[in-house]
Amino acid sequence: MTGAKAEASDDNSGYGNLLMLGRIKNRARRLLGINDEFVHLRRAVTELDNVKELRKVFGWKQEPVLDDPSIDEFESIEDINLRRVRDAECIGTIVRNTNPSVCLDIGTAEGHSAALMAVNAPQARVFTVNIPPEEIHAGEGGVLTTVAFEREKIGSYYRKRNLTNVEQILANTARWEPNIGTIDVALVDGCHDTDFVYHDSRKVLKCMKAGSFLLWHDFNFDLVDKKDWIREVCLGVEKLIGAGLVKGQILHVRNSWLGIYQIPG
Numbered sequence: 556m557t558g559a560k561a562e563a564s565d566d567n568s569g570y571g572n573l574l575m576l577g578r579i580k581n582r583a584r585r586l587l588g589i590n591d592e593f594v595h596l597r598r599a600v601t602e603l604d605n606v607k608e609l610r611k612v613f614g615w616k617q618e619p620v621l622d623d624p625s626i627d628e629f630e631s632i633e634d635i636n637l638r639r640v641r642d643a644e645c646i647g648t649i650v651r652n653t654n655p656s657v658c659l660d661i662g663t664a665e666g667h668s669a670a671l672m673a674v675n676a677p678q679a680r681v682f683t684v685n686i687p688p689e690e691i692h693a694g695e696g697g698v699l700t701t702v703a704f705e706r707e708k709i710g711s712y713y714r715k716r717n718l719t720n721v722e723q724i725l726a727n728t729a730r731w732e733p734n735i736g737t738i739d740v741a742l743v744d745g746c747h748d749t750d751f752v753y754h755d756s757r758k759v760l761k762c763m764k765a766g767s768f769l770l771w772h773d774f775n776f777d778l779v780d781k782k783d784w785i786r787e788v789c790l791g792v793e794k795l796i797g798a799g800l801v802k803g804q805i806l807h808v809r810n811s812w813l814g815i816y817q818i819p820g
């Protein structure tokens with residue numbers, strides 16, 4: 556949610572070149588009107604002007620608690636148009652208004668999204684999962700992994716805040732299986748490779764019930780031709796719709812990087 560996305564695709568690796576090629580092919584396909592990679596997503600996404608519209612859709616009344624100064628920081632071009640504020644508003648609004656018992660945050664980093672969930676749902680247990688750094692260095696965590704924080708840095712922000720309803724899990728989602736009961740709200744923001752987004756979401760969906768919310772970070776359909784990792788995330792969601800695991804609409808608040816999906820009843 557916060558911090559510049561220094562993704563593996565920014566280097567000159569073979570994988571980076573492949574992503575670039577995929578992007579060019581996608582644009583050409585779109586121009587020619589053939590073989591659209593996002594055939595499902597194009598229909599599924601509903602754009603909302605702001606978080607008030609999100610509240611309107613669900614009849615929610617409560618405003619989110621936004622007490623993390625980092626949401627107002629501007630680090631890089633990724634943060635334009637108050638993107639961090641929009642992301643935090645969406646996550647905070649959903650967590651605050653749904654009275655969850657169990658929240659899951661995949662991709663802890665320093666713990667800003669975990670803290671956001673914890674302050675907006677003090678009654679909930681917030682589980683936050685992050686791969687240990689040595690597994691990223693060994694190449695076991697996928698390609699678009701953002702950053703390999705040292706162990707003591709993972710979750711340092713929520714610990715500094717003394718938030719007692721957060722539980723840290725150090726694990727690679729390639730192997731981790733959720734054993735935290737029924738999940739009411741989950742944020743998928745770990746490895747951004749299409750296959751990770753697909754499999755992480757699939758695991759989470761198995762533990763959800765009708766009415767639960769699944770959120771994907773780095774989801775912004777307007778940016779798929781500009782940011783390789785966003786394209787990969789959107790392709791993961793596209794794959795979930797194609798497999799029939801995600802049905803119905805995905806909401807997106809303008810200028811946020813968040814895909815919002817409620818499990819249908």
Ligand SMILES: C[S@@+](CC[C@H](N)C(=O)[O-])C[C@H]1O[C@@H](n2cnc3c(N)ncnc32)[C@H](O)[C@@H]1O
Binds near residue numbers: 665686727
């Ligand atoms: C973009 S950051 C998460 C930011 C965080 N959600 C926030 O808003 O503060 C992604 C995090 O996911 C972790 N990660 C990457 N691959 C992973 C994997 N396979 N399993 C678990 N965590 C992973 C990275 O180490 C990194 O800390």
